[in-house]
Structures are given as structure tokens and as C-alpha cells.
Amino acid sequence: MDGPLNSFLLLSNFVLVPGMAYGSQLAIGALGVTLVYGILRFSNFAHGDTMAFGTMAVILVTWLLQSWGVSISPLPTALLALPFGIIATIALLLLTDRWVYRFFRREKAAPVVFLIASVGVMFVMNGLVRFIIGPNDQRFADGERFIIKAREFKRLTGMSEGVTFKTSQGLTILTAVIVVAALFWFLNRTRAGKSMRAYSDNEDLALLSGINPERVVMITWILAAALATIAGTLYGLDKSFKPFTYFQLLLPIFASAIVGGLGNPLGAIAGGFIIAFSEVTVTYAYKKFLAYNLPPDWAPESLMQLLSTDYKFAVSFVILVLVLLIRPTGIFKGKAT
Amino acid sequence: MTGGYGGADILHDCTIGVEQGEIAVIVGPNGAGKSTAMKAVFGMLSIHQGTVQLDGEDITRLNPQDRVARGMGFVPQSQNVFTSMTVEENLEMGAFIRRDDISDTMNQVFDLFPILKEKRRQPAGELSGGQRQQVAVGRALMTQPKVLMLDEPTAGVSPIVMDELFDRIIEVARSGIAILMVEQNARQALNIADKGYVLVQGRNRYTDTGAALLDNPEVRKAFLGG
Numbered sequence: 001m002d003g004p005l006n007s008f009l010l011l012s013n014f015v016l017v018p019g020m021a022y023g024s025q026l027a028i029g030a031l032g033v034t035l036v037y038g039i040l041r042f043s044n045f046a047h048g049d050t051m052a053f054g055t056m057a058v059i060l061v062t063w064l065l066q067s068w069g070v071s072i073s074p075l076p077t078a079l080l081a082l083p084f085g086i087i088a089t090i091a092l093l094l095l096t097d098r099w100v101y102r103f104f105r106r107e108k109a110a111p112v113v114f115l116i117a118s119v120g121v122m123f124v125m126n127g128l129v130r131f132i133i134g135p136n137d138q139r140f141a142d143g144e145r146f147i148i149k150a151r152e153f154k155r156l157t158g159m160s161e162g163v164t165f166k167t168s169q170g171l172t173i174l175t176a177v178i179v180v181a182a183l184f185w186f187l188n189r190t191r192a193g194k195s196m197r198a199y200s201d202n203e204d205l206a207l208l209s210g211i212n213p214e215r216v217v218m219i220t221w222i223l224a225a226a227l228a229t230i231a232g233t234l235y236g237l238d239k240s241f242k243p244f245t246y247f248q249l250l251l252p253i254f255a256s257a258i259v260g261g262l263g264n265p266l267g268a269i270a271g272g273f274i275i276a277f278s279e280v281t282v283t284y285a286y287k288k289f290l291a292y293n294l295p296p297d298w299a300p301e302s303l304m305q306l307l308s309t310d311y312k313f314a315v316s317f318v319i320l321v322l323v324l325l326i327r328p329t330g331i332f333k334g335k336a337t
Numbered sequence: 338m339t340g341g342y343g344g345a346d347i348l349h350d351c352t353i354g355v356e357q358g359e360i361a362v363i364v365g366p367n368g369a370g371k372s373t374a375m376k377a378v379f380g381m382l383s384i385h386q387g388t389v390q391l392d393g394e395d396i397t398r399l400n401p402q403d404r405v406a407r408g409m410g411f412v413p414q415s416q417n418v419f420t421s422m423t424v425e426e427n428l429e430m431g432a433f434i435r436r437d438d439i440s441d442t443m444n445q446v447f448d449l450f451p452i453l454k455e456k457r458r459q460p461a462g463e464l465s466g467g468q469r470q471q472v473a474v475g476r477a478l479m480t481q482p483k484v485l486m487l488d489e490p491t492a493g494v495s496p497i498v499m500d501e502l503f504d505r506i507i508e509v510a511r512s513g514i515a516i517l518m519v520e521q522n523a524r525q526a527l528n529i530a531d532k533g534y535v536l537v538q539g540r541n542r543y544t545d546t547g548a549a550l551l552d553n554p555e556v557r558k559a560f561l562g563g
Contacts, residue, residue, distance in 0.1 A: 191433075194422070198430045201419040208413070209476070210405050210434035 002159065007292035009161040013150070019273075019280040021169040024176030025235045027272030029249065030256035031183065031265055032227035038200040038263035039220040040101070042114035047228060048250035049125035052243045053092055054229025055236045056133045058085030059140045066142070074144030074167070078233055085233065089225035096121055097221050105217070122247075129243045138241045141168060168238040179230055180269060183223070187265065192219055200263065248313065252279065255316035259323050261330025270331060275316055283309045338377050338387035347373045348384070348539040355484065355515040355532065360506065362547065364523040364560065365536035371519040372414070372488055374536060378517065379411050379486060380404050392483065406434055410482030414489045417473035420462030424453050427461050427472050431479030439479065446475040449505060467498035471505070478509065485509060487518035491525075503529050524561050527551050535560060 029051060036044040044050075061081035065071075072080055100117055147170045150162030187193040192215075199206040199216045207213065232246060239245070256275045260267025286304040294300075307314065323330060338351050347370045355361035363371045377384050380401045388397045391407055399407065419427050428446060432439040447454035450471040456464060461472050470490055477485055490506070491499040499522065507529055510516045520526035527533050530547030535556060543556055550556050 191429075194426055194429060195433060197422060198419050198426075198433075201421045202416055205413070205417060205419060205476075206430070207402060208405060208411055209430050210402055210480075211430070 003292040006159055006161040007289050009159055009163055010289055010292065013161065013163045015277075015280050015284055017163070017165060017169055019277045021166075021172045021234075021238055022280065023273035023276030024172045025231050025238065025272075026249075026252055026256045026276050027269040028176055028179055028227050028231035028234070029253040030260065030268035030272050031180075032224040032231070033253055033257045034260070034263055034265055034268040035196075035220055035227070036224050037257070038265075039196060039216060040105075040114065042111045042118065043254065043262075044224070045115065045118045045250065046096075046122040046125055047224070047253065048247045049122050049129065049243075050089060050093065050225065050228040051232030051235070051249065052129045052241075052246035053125050054085050054089035054225065055232035055241050055246070056129050056243075057088035058082055058229065058233045059133065059138055059236070059241060061085060062140050072143070076141050076143040076167070076171070076237055078140055078142075078237055079171070082229065082233055086226045086229045089229045090222050092125075093221040093225045094218065097217065101217075126243065126247060133243075135243055138236075140241065141237045143167065166238070168234070172234040172238055175230060175234060179227070183227075183265065186223075196220065251313055251320075252276075252316040255320040255323075258320060259330055261332040264330065264332040267330050267332035275319060278319060279312045279315045282306045282315050283312050338374070338384045338389070346539070348377060350387070350541075351377075351536065351539055352541055352544075353378060353517065353534055355517045357483070357515050358510055358513050359531040360510045360516045360518070360529055360547075361532040361534065362523075362526045362530035363517070363519045363534045363536060364526060365534075365542070366560065368538075369536040370539035371536055373539070374534075375486055375488055375517065375519050379409060405480060405482075408480075408483035410477035410480055410485040412470075412473045412477045412485070412487045412490060414492055418461040418469050418476065421460060423458050424461055424464070424472055424475075425457040427476050428453075428479050431476035434480060442479055442481060446478055449478075449508060450475055467494045467502065470494060470498075470502060474502075474505070474509070478514075482514060484515045484517060487516065489519055489521055491520065491522055499525065524551070527561075 029047065032050075033044060033047050036042070036047070058078055058081045061084040062078045065077050065081060070080065071077055100121055101114065104114055104117055144167050146164065147167055148163060148165040150164045153162040153164070154160070187197055195206070195211045196216050196219060198209065199211055199213065203213075235249070252275050256271035257268050258271070259274055260269070260271030283305065287300055287302065290304055291299040338348050351370065351374055353361070353363065353374055363374055365371050373382065376382050378389055380389070380396075380399055384397070388395055390396065391404070391409065396404055396407060401411070405411070419430060422430065428443050429439070432442065447457075452468055453471055453475055456468065461469060464472065474485075474487070474490065487506070491502055494502065503525060506516060506518070518526065527547040527550050533543070533545060533547045533550040534541060535543040535550065543550060543553065545553065551561070
């Protein structure tokens with residue numbers, strides 16, 4: 001009877017835990033996209049590269065701290081560097097707003113103009129990051145790597161399948177919970193947060209109520225910078241940091257935000273997990289899983305993988321297309337039309 | 338006031354005024370410039386002749402936001418509530434420019450519209466049309482304005498709800514707030530009006546007390562259907 005239990009452990013190890021971690025990263029990324037969409041009313045294509053910039057800043061500070069011998073082992077030093085990365089990213093986004101987006105706001109430009117401007121911003125940030133840290137892979141995770149190692153798990157439980165739980169995964173999930181709780185507290189309980197929701201809901205009425213749009217926009221960029229840096233750093237700790245990968249993350253992040261309903265924070269979180277689990281379950285090879293659950297002579301010989309991991313972006317893309325065709329406003333009724 | 342949205346003028350030497358505790362109603366045929374006149378008072382379009390005064394102070398050059406701070410409240414005709422926010426949050430947002438304690442004002446609004454107190458935790462978008470209008474008026478009252486301007490407050494609500502809304506508007510006026518409103522339901526509106534302005538093509542055609550306008554045979558014949 002160990003078959004089903006072992007197969008569950010197998011799935012936990014290769015689908016459930018990585019899916020939760022990846023979903024949390026996408027959710028935090030998508031929250032940034034959805035906030036900017038809700039307030040500034042355009043799809044910010046520079047968000048992936050904002051994540052790259054924030055992570056880069058965190059990495060540079062991490063290296064500096066490491067060279068000074070500062071450590072919070074068993075936790076990664078990057079956590080200590082995170083606030084500095086967030087501040088650097090806030091500065092970058094506020095400058096970008098002042099130099100680029102504010103002009104278009106005064107012109108009362110159409111959303112598509114903002115979108116194209118954000119593509120330009122994306123290229124500039126892209127170049128900036130490669131110029132400073134280079135296009136290559138950077139590893140910056142230190143401290144204890146595992147919370148639970150597969151071998152220990154097997155020894156403790158006596159099962160033949162082990163479950164690995166990496167520190168980066170545990171940190172990601174924990175941080176996501178804290179970030180989401182803090183964000184929702186901010187949006188629902190504070191004056192500034194409520195004014196953001198009011199502005200997103202009905203811009204004209206918000207102006208009539210004396211809500212200052214420039215202030216709302218500023219708070220939005222600050223939140224977007226913090227969310228992007230946190231998402232990027234967690235992703236980098238979990239995998240590794242490479243500027244191009246972060247640019248590619250734009251697709252699953254937008255898919256998450258759109259699936260949930262652009263402009264709806266709750267939707268961004270749900271969307272993040274939907275996209276992450278779709279990607280992981282579709283690209284997972286089920287051979288061993290089936291072998292545990294089927295009679296021995298039925299066990300499959302092929303990998304039983306629906307889609308090679310090389311095609312993982314196709315999953316986001318297909319979901320994106322389906323949602324836009326069937327329910328363009330997303331699951332939670334966002335603003336997108 | 339003379340002005341328009343750029344291009345040809347819509348208002349021509351149009352005069353509108355309201356005193357503390359009074360209800361003034363602007364009526365007239367479609368396209369007479371009723372809403373435009375109201376927007377001009379609120380600073381949403383530029384007037385190039387004439388002035389707008391509040392308590393004897395010239396506010397012609399102020400933008401709408403600054404006029405709200407000076408004591409003007411405005412309830413737009415449509416999209417006048419934050420649909421995704423609760424009733425209570427709508428009222429809080431109405432008082433956004435205030436830094437003092439708003440709970441007294443909120444209780445006054447709840448006394449005026451008891452149904453809102455009951456539904457304070459419900460999103461405004463889930464309320465009926467009449468209740469939404471109450472939220473909209475309540476939101477504008479949260480700044481404790483001297484003048485409250487209502488753009489067709491009874492548009493799209495049933496006759497019963499309309500009567501109730503008018504009753505509440507009278508109550509608001511009794512509390513010492515000047516009320517300026519544009520109305521399609523001219524007869525009912527003039528009934529409760531201290532002052533009535535009949536506009537035709539952006540000009541004052543008749544200006545009198547509400548009762549006098551209702552008695553005026555010409556006004557009845559031309560604008561009130563006999």
C-alpha cells in the first residue's frame with residue numbers, strides 16, 4: 001500500500017512544492033503589474049526588467065555585505081540586502097515616472113501610448129542591467145540550502161520517495177504570505193490605500209473628492225518597485241539570476257494578471273498559482289508516478305510527459321489566449337476590456 | 338456667465354444663484370445648457386465672461402478640486418459612487434480632504450439616510466439606484482459643503498424613490514446648506530424649489546420662485562406640459 005503514498009510524495013517533491021514556490025513568485029510579480037494597470041491604466045511591459053534591476057541591486061548589496069563578512073546564516077544574505085534593493089528600485093521607477101510617464105499623463109495620452117512607452121523603458125532598463133552586471137548567470141544564494149533534504153526525509157519516514165524542501169522555497173512561500181497580507185492591509189485599511197482603490201475605481205469622482213492623482217501614482221510606483229524587487233529576488237534565490245530569464249518572466253506574469261482579471265489584486269494571486277501549476281503539471285514526466293499506481297506490467301516505458309520543459313512558455317501563452325477568447329475580464333472580473 | 342467647452346459658447350449671460358438654506362432648481366428643455374450651467378459654476382468648463390462667487394469671494398479661477406476645499410459639493414449625474422468600495426468607504430473618500438474627525442458627519446449622513454447605515458459594509462455597486470443616489474449625496478455631504486450641487490439626482494429612479502429623495506434634499510437644505518440642482522422632472526422639482534431658473538438656449542428665460550413659476554401660464558404651457 002506504499003504505492004499511492006509514495007506517488008503522492010513524488011508529486012509533492014516535483015509538482016506541489018515547486019509549484020507553490022513558483023506560483024508565489026508569479027503572484028507577487030503579477031500583483032505589481034495589476035496595481036500599475038489599475039491605477040495608471042496601462043500594461044507595464046517594463047515590469048520584468050524592473051524585477052531584473054531590483055534583483056541586480058540586491059545582488060550587488062549582497063556581494064558587498066558578503067565581502068564585509070556580514071551574514072545572517074542560515075538565512076541568505078540577500079534578505080538583508082532586500083530593503084536596499086527595494087529603495088534603489090523605487091528611485092529608478094520614480095525617476096522613470098518623472099522623465100517618461102508624467103509627460104504622457106499631462107498629454108492625456110491613450111493607454112496604448114503608455115504601453116509603447118513602457119516597451120521603451122523596458123529596453124533601457126534591460127540595457128542598464130546588462131551594462132552593470134552583465135548578461136550572464138549570477139548565483140547569490142548562501143546560507144543553509146535545505147529545510148528538508150530528500151535523504152533525511154527518507155530516513156525519518158522510511159518511505160522510498162523523499163521530499164526536498166529548499167530554504168528558498170520555504171522563504172518564497174512565507175514571504176508571499178507576508179507580502180500579500182501587508183498589501184491587502186494597506187489597500188483596505190489605510191487612507192492612502194483606500195484612495196488608491198478609489199482612484200482605480202472611478203478617476204473623476206476621486207478627483208472630485210480631492211484625491212491627489214500624482215500622489216496615488218507615486219504610491220503605486222513605490223509598491224510596484226517593492227513587489228518587483230521581492231519577486232525577482234525570490235525567483236533568483238530559488239533558481240538563479242539571469243537578465244534574459246527575467247525578461248521572459250513577463251509572459252507568465254502577464255498571463256497570471258490577465259487570468260485573474262487585470263486590475264484585481266486577488267485575481268493576480270489566483271492567476272499566479274493557476275499559471276504556475278499549469279506549467280509544472282503539464283511539463284512534469286509522470287512515468288514514475290504511474291508506475292507506483294498501476295499494476296507492474298502496465299507501467300509506461302515513455303516519460304509520460306505532456307510537454308517538454310522547453311515549451312513551458314507555451315502553457316502560459318495558451319492559457320492567455322483561452323482566457324482572452326472566453327472570458328476577457330478574467331476570473332475575478334478585472335477592468336480589461 | 339458666458340462660456341462653453343471651447344468652440345461655440347453654450348451659455349450666454351446666464352445668471353444662477355442660491356442662498357444658504359435655499360433650494361434652487363435649473364429646468365429647461367433638452368440642450369438648454371442646464372448641466373453646462375452647473376458645470377460652469379463648479380469650474381468644469383471655462384467661462385470667459387462673468388464670475389463665480391462663493392460667500393462673496395471670487396472663485397472664478399479655481400479648479401473644481403479647490404472649489405471642493407472651499408465648500409462646494411458636487412454630485413455628478415452618473416458614475417457618482419465608487420462601486421467596488423463599501424458604503425462606508427465611499428463616505429470616507431468623500432471626506433478625503435478633511436484631516437479632522439469625520440465620525441460626526443458620517444453619523445449625520447446615516448441619520449439622514451438610515452438605509453446606508455444598515456448597508457455600510459456592502460459595496461456601493463450592489464445597491465439599488467435610489468440607494469446609490471443616497472450614497473452619492475452622502476459622499477458629497479462629507480466635506481460639510483456650503484453649497485451642494487446635484488446633477489439630475491432623480492434620473493433613472495422610480496417616482497416613489499424620487500419623492501423620498503426630494504424629501505431628503507429638503508432636509509439637507511433645512512440644515513443650512515444651499516442646494517443647486519438640475520432636474521428633468523421639472524414640476525416636482527419646482528414644487529420644492531425656493532428659486533427656479535428656466536433656461537432656454539443658454540439664456541435665463543424665466544427666473545422666479547418655484548411656486549410662481551408653477552403658476553406662470555407661459556411656463557406651464559411651454560415647459561410643464563399644460
